[in-house]
Amino acid sequence: xxxxxxxxxxxxxxxxxxxxxxxxxxxxxxxxxxxxxxxxxxxxxxxxxxxxxxxxxxxxxxxxxxxxxxxxxxxxxxxxxxxxxxxxx
Amino acid sequence: xxxxxxxxxxxxxxxxxxxxxxxxxxxxxxxxxxxxxxxxxxxxxxxxxxxxxxxxxxxxxxxxxxxxxxxxxxxxxxxxxxxxxxxxxxxxxxxxxxxxxxxxxxxxxxxxxxxxxxxxxxxxxxxxxxxxxxxxxxxxxxxxxxxxxxxxxxxxxxxxxxxxxxxxxxxxxxxxxxxxxxxxxxxxxxxxxxxxxxxxxxxxxxxxxxxxxxxxxxxxxxxxxxxxxxxxxxxxxxxxxxxxxxxxxxxxxxxxxxxxxxxxxxxxxxxxxxxxxxxxxxxxxxxxxxxxxxxxxxxxxxxxxx
Numbered sequence: 001x002x003x004x005x006x007x008x009x010x011x012x013x014x015x016x017x018x019x020x021x022x023x024x025x026x027x028x029x030x031x032x033x034x035x036x037x038x039x040x041x042x043x044x045x046x047x048x049x050x051x052x053x054x055x056x057x058x059x060x061x062x063x064x065x066x067x068x069x070x071x072x073x074x075x076x077x078x079x080x081x082x083x084x085x086x087x088x089x
Numbered sequence: 090x091x092x093x094x095x096x097x098x099x100x101x102x103x104x105x106x107x108x109x110x111x112x113x114x115x116x117x118x119x120x121x122x123x124x125x126x127x128x129x130x131x132x133x134x135x136x137x138x139x140x141x142x143x144x145x146x147x148x149x150x151x152x153x154x155x156x157x158x159x160x161x162x163x164x165x166x167x168x169x170x171x172x173x174x175x176x177x178x179x180x181x182x183x184x185x186x187x188x189x190x191x192x193x194x195x196x197x198x199x200x201x202x203x204x205x206x207x208x209x210x211x212x213x214x215x216x217x218x219x220x221x222x223x224x225x226x227x228x229x230x231x232x233x234x235x236x237x238x239x240x241x242x243x244x245x246x247x248x249x250x251x252x253x254x255x256x257x258x259x260x261x262x263x264x265x266x267x268x269x270x271x272x273x274x275x276x277x278x279x280x281x282x283x284x285x286x287x288x289x290x291x292x293x294x295x296x297x298x299x300x301x302x303x304x305x306x307x308x309x310x311x312x313x314x315x316x317x318x319x320x321x322x323x324x325x326x327x328x329x330x331x332x333x334x335x336x337x338x339x340x341x342x343x344x345x346x347x348x349x350x351x352x353x354x355x356x357x358x359x360x361x362x363x364x365x366x367x368x369x370x371x372x373x374x375x376x377x378x379x380x381x382x383x384x385x386x387x388x389x390x391x392x393x394x395x
Contacts, residue, residue, distance in 0.1 A: 002317045002318070002319050003317065003318045003319065004318070004319045005318065008321060012321035013321075015321045015322045015323070015324075015327065016319040016320055016321050016322060017319070018322065018327045019319070019320075019322035019326060019327050019330050019383055020319055022327050022328075022329075022330030022331045022334060023330055023334050023378065023379065023381060024334050024338075039319070045338075046334060046337060046338040046341065046375065046378075047334060047335050047337075047338030047339070049331055049334075
């Protein structure tokens with residue numbers, strides 16, 4: 001588990017997760033913990049990386065070529081939002 | 090759990106009050122029921138539709154005067170394993186129910202506090218907990234709120250359940266293998282040890298090991314759980330992270346690279362960088378890499394010669 005501040009924008013949250021995935025950790029899910037997001041990662045063998053991840057609000061169009069891997073509440077810019085995580089297919 | 094332990098749990102629950110569940114409900118949130126409760130509880134063994142407790146006590150009676158290696162003892166072990174599994178699964182089901190109720194009443198302090206009472210109850214019952222309850226109550230509230238956040242209402246509940254059931258299965262395999270060579274007393278003791286796999290303390294141990302793996306920590310005095318805080322990163326830093334990770338993966342698999350790893354550890358400011366053992370050096374590098382933040386990437390690149 002790791003914490004991501006709920007004060008960050010969705011783009012900043014996405015980049016924080018992408019950086020963590022660059023260390024061979026795969027985003028699994030997220031939960032709300034007070035004003036922050038409590039994010040769950042799966043450890044991959046060092047040197048293995050998950051495919052590209054994107055986050056969008058649930059109201060946004062699905063990115064081309066990506067599959068939905070998670071949907072749920074996240075604190076984004078201080079507000080609770082319904083967010084979808086997408087993974088490059 | 091012995092009779093004194095059961096009594097302690099009841100006392101804890103009773104003295105503190107609970108708005109979340111009734112007294113009877115609350116007891117089921119403690120550890121799964123003890124497999125060897127007091128005699129009075131055994132009298133409920135024939136309640137239909139419940140866990141297979143009647144078969145267990147019948148097997149116990151058949152086995153208790155038998156010699157080592159008797160088939161009755163193996164049957165007793167078999168029934169004990171079945172009863173333990175039933176209790177364990179029902180316990181997790183009850184915890185799931187509590188989680189759903191909390192989802193509805195998340196901001197209700199009284200409910201959270203009441204859950205705290207229940208969680209206090211499912212801790213290992215020792216007399217000191219009863220006598221010390223008043224003194225530690227305030228500090229324990231912190232543990233409960235954080236434990237609730239991290240386990241009961243967090244994304245890890247299913248994982249912990251899965252791990253506990255896996256551990257129970259491993260214990261079962263060993264117990265079944267050993268059963269033919271056990272005396273009744275040994276079998277009785279081993280079943281109690283087997284049931285201890287599915288307890289609050291085991292869940293807490295699992296959480297601790299999970300926290301260790303993710304660099305999160307629990308303050309031993311307050312119980313507060315602190316997880317690593319992730320920072321936003323630029324596109325370049327994300328790309329650098331992958332390059333660095335690939336390089337670290339190669340280094341930590343090459344046992345001839347101990348000295349190079351020590352040099353890198355020193356360059357990135359690791360607290361220890363004079364390992365004589367490759368595995369320890371590699372582990373230290375992997376650990377440092379796990380904590381790498383976006384702002385650290387330039388330092389890592391320089392240390393790795395990238």
